[in-house]
Amino acid sequence: MKNWFKSILIAILICGCSETQTERPRTAPGDSLTTEKASLDASRQPVFLEINEPQVDIDLAEIKKRGRLIALTGYNANSYFLYKGEPLGFEYELLKLLAEDLGLELEIVIARNLDEIFNLLNQGKCDIVAYNLTITKKRMEKVSFTDYHTLVRQVLVQQLPDRWLDLKRHEIEKMIITNPVDLIGKKVYVRKGSSYYARLVNLCDEIGGDIEINEAAGDVSTEELIRRVARGEIEYTVADDNLALINVAYYSNIDIHTPLSLPQRIGWAVRKNSPHLREAVNRWLKKIKTEPTYNILYEKYYLNKRFFSQRVKSEFFSMGGNKISPYDDFIKDQARQLNWDWRLLASQVYQESQFDPQAKSWAGAQGLMQLMPVTAKEVGVKNPHDPQQNLAGGVKYLAKLWEYWRAIPDSTERLKFALASYNAGPGHLEDARRLAQKFNKDPNRWEDNVSEFLLKKADEKYFQDEVVQFGYCRGEEPVNYVAEILERYRDYQKFIEL
Structure with missing residues (x-):
């Protein structure tokens, strides 16, 4: 831990002083966030001017001289969160292993808005974006991606019909959308700046009809949109299948069986002028994917439905409240x-x-x-x-x-x-x-x-x-x-x- 901690620790003896950290996120699975209803309207959110080229010249050598890796990730139920006093998350744990491999300390920056993550990277506010990012051609114009670490498909998230537990699967399928063509004329909410929006635009061309695509604000998480589908507040959204699958553990009344894409690659992003960092991350990824560690972590955060359900229901889950412990x-x-x-x-x-x-x-x-x-x-x-x-x-x-x-x-x-x-x-x-x-x-x-x-x-x-x-x-x-x-x-x- 270097002298950069000092600016943070000055705030420790704060009896009566104001909070110096940025406001913590408040989205919570299971909470009734009526105050955030308006935030689904992306037009109400600030417009970020895109920065498509690096504004700084920082690669691995400069990062090692600094002594710490600054990583941006998401605050959600899979990437980075607090549970029973312990920081956890798929990207968080992988980043810790990466920083250790590089001989660096780790500093985490939370992504508040999907619209600005590539801007923050290109401005030098972070060195790497470790997020559930689909690798797309449009995004590759702005940043350089590491080798992919996961393959996913985009799926439609919709609510199951009333009394679905009393119905057989073929009866349910007659009452929900199982063919993307049937989305013509339907209203689908997706996060602004996400690959889901681009996929729906392409899907409109493929099926020869218009889907009413509603862009939710960039600071509204996919998990929040899934929650709103489960509660009947919106009819449809789109999610990666791994994220959708783990959310079924908490929201049993949603269906995620309708695929909307072919397999897509998930990777991390660095600046286009950071080739040595990219090479180092790729070497580490290749190594860790040959070890049990990666699969264990993936199982823990995306396949272990019991752990997911336990944490999102817990009062000691940071996305569900403001408690660390019973004491x-x-x-x-x-x-x-x-x-x-x-x-x-x-x-x-x-x-x-x-x-x-x-x-x-x-x-x-x-x-x-x-x-x-x-x-x-x-x-x-x-x-x-x-x-x-x-x-x-x-x-x-x-x-x-x-x-x-x-x-x-x-x-x-x-x-x-x-x-x-x-x-x-x-x-x-x-x-x-x-x-x-x-x-x-x-x-x-x-x-x-x-x-x-x-x-x-x-x-x-x-x-x-x-x-x-x-x-x-x-x-x-x-x-x-x-x-x-x-x-x-x-x-x-x-x-x-x-």
Whole structure:
């Protein structure tokens, strides 16, 4: 994690301050979004001037120099979302693997509007678009696509007839559209800027008649259109078959059996002047598709109907509400004791126990905040498995650590020291600070300074140095601990309101 985190972390001690992140998306499967009705009218949305050529000269070398891959993906029930406190998604998990393969950190940018994703790419706001994008000739005029990773067909999504459970399949087929020709004169809603619109235009020529194509605004998701079909608010939409199939798990009253296209390729996009990045992604794609990982992830997000149904029905699914865990109210209350953003404290609780009050480590740490018995006694926790007691005790200990590091002048750096101390104890950090000072590094800075020497405390040369008082430390654990909490906190900021 580099210095680019600093601008985000300045907002951590925000008691009473305004939210600095962009407004989180609100589309939620199963919600009655009457306020969004008008957004189906694409004419009400801003018109984006198309940028068809790269405005920046950034390829793999520049990205590696920067140290992080900036990827744009969608906020939906398959690509990127939050579930029970954990960031998940098909594209999200693949992007993490890609960034790891390239030796880079990963920064996620959420696509708010399909109309502007290629503009954002060509403007240099991201390096790669990892989205459920069909490769088309028109799109290839704007961007360069990677090799395809999935083949899909477009299908018609329509509502099944009343009492469909009492009917046989051949009876149902007489009451719904099974032949694309029958779409002549019918009103079909598709997302503006999508390949579905282009397909319907071509279909009109192929069947020799006009389909009434209604463009929904670019910020209306395909999942939202499927939901509206299921609720009878619109009659028809179009979706890729993998997306349609997984949505049947939640909306059992829709039919997706009428194909509207031949197989089409799904790929990721980079700028046309980023050939080295494209080559690197293609090499990685070729490798990962020979391993079980890709198929496991595809199964998880597109074929596992039970998992899909569980998450979209859960109150801890970010698209369905503003909850991270069952203990949010306790966490919010305790975060005020620290003057912390409650989402930061929630990220630490997830790191410690994944919100399991019965969690117990091999070393004997217990409860939501994984308090060791000695620490629990010190902060007055009698029952470590009681969520409120454990959380209050953990926050008391954090407050002590915050005070312990009061000499660190920068509050952002002080936060990192407090978190690392919670994991490894302040003694090992003091050793790392002394080593940093001895080797002409800054003892008050975490990244590439104190964290570097905390990692080196696993090396005999350093843990036996004369300035070291607390001996060996497996420094990788506290360094990763801090990085993962802050990275998850960034995800929480995207999805969860303050």
